[in-house]
Every structure is written in structure tokens, then in C-alpha cells.
Amino acid sequence: MKAIWKGSISFGLVNIPIKLYSGTQSHRIELDMVRQKDKCQIQYVRVCKKDGKEVPWEDIAKGYRKENGDYIIIDKSDFEKIAPEKTQTIDIFEFIKEEEIPSKFLEKPYIIEPEKSAKKVYALLRDALKKSGKVGLCKFVMRTTQHLGILKVEEDAILLIQIRFNDELRDPDEAGLIPKDITISKKELDMAMSIIDQLTDTFDPEKYKDTYKDDLIKMIKAKAKTKDGEKPAPAPRKRKTAAAKDDLLDQLKASLAAIKN
Structure with a gap:
């Protein structure tokens, strides 16, 4: 290390x-950008928006955009001052x-x-x-x-x-993200507390694994064994979740029943 x-x-x-x-x-797996039809790797270039010409690194500077669209150039010595x-x-x-x-x-x-x-x-x-x-x-x-x-x-x-x-840090209230004036019944709250009690456990970081990387590798290996144009076996269906329009109390009851089973 x-x-x-x-x-x-x-x-x-x-x-x-x-x-x-x-x-x-x-644990990220790096994936390259390629052209789909011939798997040619994509290369990014620095192009001027005004004339469409590529700009070499030595001609590139950092600029702060003013309200009128003009730029103030900030060079290395400016950064060093602050x-x-x-x-x-x-x-x-x-x-x-x-x-x-x-x-x-x-x-x-x-x-x-x-x-x-x-x-x-x-x-x-x-x-x-x-x-x-x-x-x-x-x-x-x-x-x-x-x-x-x-x-x-x-x-x-x-x-x-x-x-x-x-x-x-952003204040969630600035964007109106916090729901207000919502009435929760005692029965709904009691049932939600029951779900929390049923799922309460001690924190053990060894129990929690990021399975995305393993799933991605398995999918890549499966695709590598198929011929171009063939589709690999479909992924297993995800468990259906209750729709937002369903009754909240029914969702809570179903949640409790699923935990007990």
C-alpha cells in the first residue's frame, strides 16, 4: 500500500x-467507450465550440464565465496567490x-x-x-x-x-424536499414500528457485500461465450413491489407478512 x-x-x-x-x-470495473458496429475504441478530443478545431493542451487555459458570457482567464500564478x-x-x-x-x-x-x-x-x-x-x-x-x-x-x-x-451541505428545505402537513394514523405508525422491530439487528459490516461487481463479471463472461448477435439468458425477474397508489395500511400488512415468512 x-x-x-x-x-x-x-x-x-x-x-x-x-x-x-x-x-x-x-471495486469498479473499467469499461471503455466503443463504437457498437465495429467495437472501435472512442477517443475524446478537445474541440473549440466556435470553429470546431482541436485545441492542443498548451493552448488551454482555465476561465471563469461572467454573466455576459465573457471569460476571465485564471492562470497558475493566480491560483498560487490564494x-x-x-x-x-x-x-x-x-x-x-x-x-x-x-x-x-x-x-x-x-x-x-x-x-x-x-x-x-x-x-x-x-x-x-x-x-x-x-x-x-x-x-x-x-x-x-x-x-x-x-x-x-x-x-x-x-x-x-x-x-x-x-x-x-445543502439544506433539504430549500428545495421543498421535506413533506409537511402529513397525517399519520396511530395504526399505521404502530405497524411501521413493528416492521422496524422485526428487522432490527446489530451492525456487522461482514454481512453486507456489494454484489454488483460479481454480477457484472458473470454477465461479461456469459456474453463472451455467446456469438455476436445472440442474446444471453434473461436475468431473473425482480420481486414486484407495491404500487404507490396501493393503500398504505395494506402495504404495511403485506410487509409484515413477508418478513414473518
Whole structure:
């Protein structure tokens, strides 16, 4: 596993040299864009909308579009003027209780490994976080962008969880997404609670698998065995779900019956 960032954690006047690793991995299968009739791979080109000519990389700049349609060119020196200082430091500036952070703020996990010379001070921070029951709120710069994060302990490891800034989140009420003035009967609510009780269990991440990749590979292998123009065996039919127009109470009763069976 290759480190994606090297720096240190600033904990009071203590510095902990560390390496940062991505805490996630992608299972995506890369598919190329091809022309259907002869399977020729598609190549993307950068074309000017005005004259239709291809534009080489050296002639391409970044521009901010004004209301009148004109562009203000932003060059490398402009970005450098406003770029946050690359401190290579994860600065802890506050300690808080993790439950105070709504889940919508959590974004991306990273694994922190201490340098050999910093194992003891790493262990000190880990044990102090454990005992306090708190997480370290911190700021760090990665790829010229400043991020907010928390340092938290999972088993014997300190993880850095990148979190979103408040102004990155949308208010659902702005788009009228929250239903209001809806009356729910006691019978409907009791039955919904029964469904929740029937399906309640403890969280075990080993139970949950993303089967899409396996299903895609199986489908590709099946298609590879067929001749061009032939259709592979049809996929199994999906279970029918109740239509939105069906009576809510009937849907709840059917749901309970399906769970018990």
C-alpha cells in the first residue's frame, strides 16, 4: 500500500511524523467507450465550440464565465496567490465528542501510520483519545486544498476522517424536499414500528457485500461465450413491489407478512 501523503500531526507542542494511506478502495470495473458496429475504441478530443478545431493542451487555459458570457482567464500564478500554505501538518485545534458530529458531515477515511521514531508519541495520542472519549478536530492541506477532519481511534489505530465544511451541505428545505402537513394514523405508525422491530439487528459490516461487481463479471463472461448477435439468458425477474397508489395500511400488512415468512 502506497502512502498518499507525508507530514505530521500537531498535538499541542508535540509533533508526530506520519504517513497517510487511503482508507477505502474502489471495486469498479473499467469499461471503455466503443463504437457498437465495429467495437472501435472512442477517443475524446478537445474541440473549440466556435470553429470546431482541436485545441492542443498548451493552448488551454482555465476561465471563469461572467454573466455576459465573457471569460476571465485564471492562470497558475493566480491560483498560487490564494493557495493555502502547504504546512504538511495535521493541526489539531479542538477536541469534541464524536456524537456531536451529524453523519452528513462525514466524508472520507484515511489510515495514519507513525514513522518509526514516533511510535511512542503516536501511542500516547491514541491512548489519550481513547480515555477522553473524544476526537481531535483538525485542519490539513492536501493537493492545494484545505480540509477539515477528525482524528479518532478505531481499535488500535488512529484514523483521519475527512469531514465537510458546513457551507458544502445543502439544506433539504430549500428545495421543498421535506413533506409537511402529513397525517399519520396511530395504526399505521404502530405497524411501521413493528416492521422496524422485526428487522432490527446489530451492525456487522461482514454481512453486507456489494454484489454488483460479481454480477457484472458473470454477465461479461456469459456474453463472451455467446456469438455476436445472440442474446444471453434473461436475468431473473425482480420481486414486484407495491404500487404507490396501493393503500398504505395494506402495504404495511403485506410487509409484515413477508418478513414473518
